[in-house]
Amino acid sequence: MGPLCDFCGEQRSMVYCRSDSACLCLSCDRNVHSANALSKRHLRTLLCDRCNSQPAIVRCIEENASLCQNCNWNGHNAPTAAPTSAHKRQTINCYSGCPSAAELSRIWSFVLDFPPIDDSSCEQGLGLMSIDEDNASNCWDPPEKSNKVNLQGLSRLSELENVDKVNILIGSSSISDRMADPKLCSSGIKGLDIRDGDDIYEGFGVDDDLNFDNYEELFGATQDYSEQLLDDAGIDGLYTMKNMSSAADGDCQGDSIAEAKAKQGACSSAMSADSLKSNQGATSEPSLCFPGRQARRSLSLSLSGLTAESSAGDFQEFEMSSMPVTGEPPPWCPTGPESSMFTPTDRNSAVMRYKEKKKMRKFDKKIRYASRKARADVRRRVKGRFVKAGEAYDYDPLSETRSF
């Protein structure tokens, strides 16, 4: 039957909501995400058929399975997966709003058995590709729209081999206009609400055939900020990051504040390479054109965002993968028979895998109890604070508009 829905615990979960970090059945997905305007904006996608815990990003045609980044890598890109590396794969689209079963069937045509969903609870239909600053990665438009992809997904494109050519989809104004406008620029692509069905391909100033070969022309930047920032910081920064992790773990708690700041400054660039949008909490905004201070601000990632979960495992992997980049092991790396066990091929694959994982890594807030989140989402507030039921309030989460 597969994994059960995190919400009802009865039905088989089919979709994954990144915002809620929850696996949901279609019925609960609809109920939960029709609760208010905010939850309607949550981007969801299919659940990985292999690990049943991560959002799927590609559909392997040969295997008839939806796969997350890791499973896709393990199944197709890993050195041991040579026979399957040529498998034809199709990107999987995200959706927001409250799509009907028919609409889901349309965007995920490869999934044949969508159960009927009760449409009564939600009037808003499918809202494809509404750009969400927290969950915009992995989001593609339907195949019939030439695999349009939002900008925040750009850095991940290079990871997807055998995926159809992907085009850039920008909002209702041309890119040059947006880049020229500091206000629009500073706010990145926030506010570009692109809906399926909108006549968004006309008047963009962006040709349908625009592909990633033209990316640098358009933005004056490389496609992969991770790579760039990694290069800018240099591997020294990475080493410092490793050291910082140790300090953060309490081994160097006697460090002065100045030292800590210096370390943080050194490591922030590397750390933030894949977390440009996630380090600023609710006010974070994707910055496509980092103007001066904004760029540096984006680089400063609070170490508090490094959870034990993300740091321990990742750094282990990083420790191994950093060696081939530098050519010599870092001072903290054990120098013995173990450290010379890796062949260049192994090392390169480890580096690749680390980079893939690093790109995927998110520092989002982890929701431990989806039910509590659902309750908090509909709880009434006064100036952000919860108020007793029955008291006057200034914000009704169930209302489309706020009254201040």
Added chain:
DNA sequence: CGTTATTATCGTACCACAATAGGCA
């Protein structure tokens, strides 16, 4: 170049209450 003022950003306290954990009979 140093100082001051302004602006931007970050981190966190606050709130109510359902969910959860733990203890006890």
Added chain:
DNA sequence: GATGCCTATTGTGGTACGATAATAA
């Protein structure tokens, strides 16, 4: 050991506000 009841604790999100950093004058 299983069950039910009671109490204490936890976790959830939007906003305000102080602290800090960056920039401008």
